[in-house]
Amino acid sequence: MTQAVPTVDLPNGMKMPIIGIGTYRSTPAEIKLTINTALECGYRHIDTAYLYQNEREIGEVLKEWLDSGRIKREELFITTKLPIHANRAEDVARFLDKSLERLKLDYVDLYLIHNPVGVKGKDDDDFWPLDEEGNVTLDLDTDLESVYKGMEKLADSGKAKAIGISNFNSKQIERIMKVCRIKPANLQVELHAFHQQKKLRKICSKYGIPVCAYAPIGAPYKAQERKDGSPILLEHPTVTSIAKRLGKTPAQVLIRFLIQLEIVVIPKSTKPERIRQNFQVFDFKLSPEDMSALDSLDKGESGRIFIFEDVLKGISKHPEYTFHIPV
């Protein structure tokens, strides 16, 4: 028997498991072991994206589990995302169909607009379009309101049980709230102890939009790749000392911190032992003192790791670039 995972209520009445497995940078070769391990230890929520290029392999594992009766579709919560080269109202339905075909599913539980910026690819596979100088080829006509209206049609069709947004700033959220017929069921943003998104969380709470934290343990690979001495959240003495005292890992402490704030978390790992450990966060509780010590690690905007310019040169020239305003 696997343990039941606590859930967060979405505005449309659905329940989203508070922990899911992240899959960004999980290669097709790695992902099958990841998903099998995650399902075996009780994860029922999987976060993927067209962009991650692993939907096909995830779909193969899901099909095995579903066909064998080891799991029922309604027990799963599958999120995928509209890629930035499809940020146009007329492309939304076609790209969800592509993801569904890859995932071998009739519907996803949550479909997110991956990022407010739109780019122009040569074709559907050109999701990372660059010009000769290595700059991303921007689509300067991105119309977020009309993309969102396209998303609403997917919710009407039942192919996406819930729809939401990712990497949107407060003004973009407010714009969607002004025009939407179906409220975003979720905002997925970078969120961890160094970057706690207190202002954005307040806005989401005002609108009743639950928040999902990406990079919940601080995406250590990003700091390692930058090689600029940026501190690694998992190694911060506040985190390691709480972990040591409680007999937990630093990752478990960081995941538990967000869960106690009722934030959905999607830590990624391809290592079976870490996948298991990251899920073992329901047998302990952080004290108010520990919660307060972790709260004080917040660096506000300077704690942000994902700025996108490092992977998509020139993205900040787009009018919808999410960090044109501080929050």
Ligand SMILES: NC(=O)c1ccc[n+]([C@@H]2O[C@H](COP(=O)([O-])OP(=O)(O)OC[C@H]3O[C@@H](n4cnc5c(N)ncnc54)[C@H](OP(=O)(O)O)[C@@H]3O)[C@@H](O)[C@H]2O)c1
């Ligand atoms: N919407 C968006 O734009 C967006 C952006 C980024 C991420 N996401 C989603 O959010 C998920 C999580 O974010 P993320 O993957 O960037 O960062 P993360 O989950 O904070 O960190 C993942 C990294 O930490 C390592 N790790 C995992 N568990 C560990 C543990 N117990 N101890 C030490 N290291 C550990 C992993 O390495 P190993 O794999 O080697 O264990 C991996 O390199 C993504 O996978 C993706 O699904 C969404």
